[in-house]
Amino acid sequence: MSLKGSTQQFITRKIHVLSDADAWRYSDKEIIASARRNWPSNIYDHYIIFLIRYYTEGGEPNYMEFRFECKFACPLHEHQFRARKTKTRSGKLWTSARQCEERQQIKANPETTAQDRKDLAWICIQCSLLRTPPGSANMLLMIPGHVNSGPHDGSFLSSPITEGLKYIYSSLASVAFSHFQNVSGAFHLIVDGWTNITPTDSLVCVVVVWQQEGRVFRSVLDLAWVCDLRSEGFLSDFTSQCLERFGLLGKIKSVCISNAPHSEQLVQDLCVKHSNLRPDIRIMCYPHIVRLMAEAFISFLRPQPRVTLMKFINLPSEDESERTVEWGDRPLHHYLSEPDYNAEIVQWAVGKAHQRVRRLGLCVEDNVLQSAHGVLSKVKGLEQFIDETGFPELREIYWGCSEQGSDSEANIPTARPRAFGQWSTVWDSIDRCLRFQPTFHKLLDTNIPDLGGCFLEETQLKLLEDFHRCLQAFHKLGIILSRQEIPFLHEVVEELFTLRAHLEDICNDRLGTNLTSVARMAAAAALSAYELIGKGDMLPEVYSILMVMRPTHKLQWFEERGMNTQRISALVEAYFEENYPLIKRENDEEGLVDLVTAQTDNLKTYLSSSILSEKVIEERGGLLSYWNLERKTSPRVAQMALDHLTIPASSVDPTRTLSGGPVTTNGLEAQVDRDVFRAAMSIGSWFGTPVLKDIDAVANILEEHPCT
Incomplete structure (x- = not known):
């Protein structure tokens, strides 16, 4: 090596020990080269390194910072930053680089990508249903045999599972939004966990309930921590944002929420924000009562x-x-x-x-x-x-x-x-x-x-x-x-x-x-x-509608209990005409079709008919299946029945109905970051619904993942 080359190498190494102020006169290339020669780990080969110079408000040199960008330009690999003069080691850089390399290995094997996506989808769903953190010992039991017998162990999938959960959850809202645009009928909102207001780690869980083809589904929209609910109106804002993301604005029929005093304020705030909501939409949590x-x-x-x-x-x-x-x-x-x-x-x-x-x-x-x-x-x-x-x-x-x-x-x-x-x-x-x-x-x-x-x-x-x-x-x-x-x-x-x-x-x-x-x-x-x-938890018409729209009950249920059936009949009929009006069809200029429909599809005709036995309803597949079949001949009456007979009576999930207590998490929030936790708590509740029917539907979402 020439004398000039040796001198240049010495100067480059010396730059690394200088303060930011003393090293400021050197070029970015020289400062980066000096630092790179003093970093022994080969993990830095994964990154393209840049130097950022910061100045004071007066334009004087302040300090310098390194920016590490993934050389694969993977959109899921976030840029890393480190102050030039720091004792921080390469731990965080090493972890994120390793995760990125795992993604690249999966991406580099196109022959097995489809199967890998399906395996990843299956494991993600299991982690969500069982609320198991990626990388845990329990997760290893979920890995299919053909995956576990490969050249890698279960820890190899920890990073893809984590990012898979995040990606599935981030895509859920748009998938659900598109699906819900074609779903007729009402949705019911649940705010769960809100009674546990003292512990700072208590959760608020926003849930939606709806029915399709005789089946009722309960899915989690999002979660928030009570300790984050400091600003006035945060919960109503948070709930409104959830409804907007999932395309549910204007579709909510009822809100089931805990019976604590502060819950009333949430309903009032939601009614102010959404003109289609009325204060009487609130349903009490009956397990609590x-x-x-x-x-x-x-x-x-x-x-x-x-x-x-x-x-x-x-x-x-x-x-x-x-x-x-x-x-x-x-x-x-x-x-x-x-x-x-x-x-x-x-x-x-x-x-x-x-x-x-x-x-x-x-x-x-x-x-x-x-x-x-x-x-x-x-x-x-x-x-x-x-x-x-x-x-x-x-x-x-x-x-x-x-x-x-x-x-x-x-x-x-x-x-x-x-x-x-x-x-x-x-x-x-x-x-x-x-x-x-x-x-x-x-x-x-x-x-x-x-x-x-x-x-x-x-x-x-x-x-x-x-x-x-x-x-x-x-x-x-x-x-x-x-x-x-x-x-x-x-x-x-x-x-x-x-x-x-x-x-x-x-x-x-x-x-x-x-x-x-x-x-x-x-x-x-x-x-x-x-x-x-x-007392006073809802208007009397809601109770009345619930019983009237059961073909086995109708007005006879009230008559047997000595109630005024004429008043109830008038109340329910007025509600029907106001909320389920007959809409004129475009291809029915003379109104003949609407006239025939109005004669059969109205509440008076329904109430005047005989009540049905429980056996008849069971033969039709149950109460909801019965009304779904009735849509063909009485669409308005059937829709009113389905909208009300699917109102939930509980704001808590089945595991906590009789015991009370906070939202069940299995301690997952202490083992993963908040984004993964929200994803894991939500995705499993959508699996098996029309929005996320099966593993293939989950794998299709992962197909759009940038690094799978």
């Missing part, structure tokens, strides 16, 4: 709370019992968490029950109530004793005591073990305890230690038997609400009407079963909980 009714009922068997805060509502005194209850006007972040909120409502309902039984002339002594509050503690103590006993035969006897079976319609199917105290499991615990009593008394005679604390006095045993009998009134509603399919409002409204009537009979002692005064007061508390949460 039923759960609170049951909790209020059961609360008489539980220990009394030590502190009564009453932060949400003002409990009226006995003289003010008819005064309207008002919610607090505190800012959103000042409200309690959902468990505290529920406890406040239960306490209020118990207070109202005391007032109601006094008006009925029923006297409940304090010592009787005190004894009742210790019953469930003894039931729980017995279960703990059985679980901790060293005799397997005893456990088998106890846990085999319940007659609940998979074919039983009287009880809510519940897997054991489960947290004691959730209302859906209390009946099972009471049932086992009552059936175990003969064995329990034999054990007492043998003087087994620690068993005496579980002994139920005669009055307590009578209470337990009464509550066991009364709680069965909740079971049918529990079955409807806890099934895996979407519970519909028309089903819940009918059963809730029956439940309330039964509770009224219990409260007023019309059953002739000699129930204890505590059981009657508990029924009054359950009714009070409904009155607080459920």
Whole structure:
């Protein structure tokens, strides 16, 4: 090497140790060359390196920064930046380069690209359905055998899966937008998770429900974190953006949302933003209502709370019992968490029950109530004793005591073990305890230690038997609400009407079963909980439409319950004419076709016809299939029926219907970035719908992926 070449190389190396100010006089090429000679890693070969110079506002040199651009110009490989004088190593550059090289390997094998896309689509869907992070041990179990047996292991697919999830989700909105333009009928909006307002990591989940060809689908539009909902109106803006992206503006028929006070504001904000929405479109979350009714009922068997805060509502005194209850006007972040909120409502309902039984002339002594509050503690103590006993035969006897079976319609199917105290499991615990009593008394005679604390006095045993009998009134509603399919409002409204009537009979002692005064007061508390949460939740016409549009019910359902059918008929017919008008066809200049259609496709004709049996509806494929078939002869009436009979009764997903709690994520949000998390939580809910029918549909989306 010549002396000149050696000197130039020395100067180039020396530039790297200079400060930005001292190195400023050298060219970009010299500064980059100096840095490159001092970077030993070969990962830099993946990049084209540029130098960016920054100046102060006065035009003086400030600092320099390197920009690393992918040499393959892959649009998914974002540019990387690093300050010239930094101790940062090549970790981030290495990770992004490795991911890009994996993409290039997939792209470089055109003979297997189609199959690779299908495999990738399948794994992405599995990750979304099971909420499993890419690259995890569980993900390896999802990889098809022919992929896993190749020259690479499962980690090779971590990056393609991550980017595949993002790309599928980013494409979903446009795919759904195009599809929904050809879907007639209404859509129903759900805002899930919004009751969990205290934890900063709680989620808000915007969901849409719709029906096609007799099937109902529930899909996630997007998610947001509560900690991001700081600015006023953020949630309504966020929800509106979701509706706009998916082409659902002007198509929403109802909004199902939690029953917390702040939820009303969201509906009002949405109505202001969208003129087609009315305040009465809000549907309450009925699992929450039923759960609170049951909790209020059961609360008489539980220990009394030590502190009564009453932060949400003002409990009226006995003289003010008819005064309207008002919610607090505190800012959103000042409200309690959902468990505290529920406890406040239960306490209020118990207070109202005391007032109601006094008006009925029923006297409940304090010592009787005190004894009742210790019953469930003894039931729980017995279960703990059985679980901790060293005799397997005893456990088998106890846990085999319940007659609940998979074919039983009287009880809510519940897997054991489960947290004691959730209302859906209390009946099972009471049932086992009552059936175990003969064995329990034999054990007492043998003087087994620690068993005496579980002994139920005669009055307590009578209470337990009464509550066991009364709680069965909740079971049918529990079955409807806890099934895996979407519970519909028309089903819940009918059963809730029956439940309330039964509770009224219990409260007023019309059953002739000699129930204890505590059981009657508990029924009054359950009714009070409904009155607080459920009253005024929708206009009467919605309830009426739901029942009228069931061919097995029509007006006869109201007549059997002593209601004014003429008023209901007039109300529903007026709603039909206003919202489902007859539209004149372009090729029917004389109006003859419209005249014939109007004579058959109207609500009066439908209501005057005979009701159908459940068997006939089942033969047509079910209620929704029946109305889809009726579209051929009565399109307007059928559309009104489908729009209302598909209204959901729950704002939570089936896994949380009876237990409450936050949106289920399996901890995925802690293992992936937010974009991947949103994609994984959403994509699985679209799979199997007309928007994303099967794996081929997912693979077709990935075909447009720039690097697959």
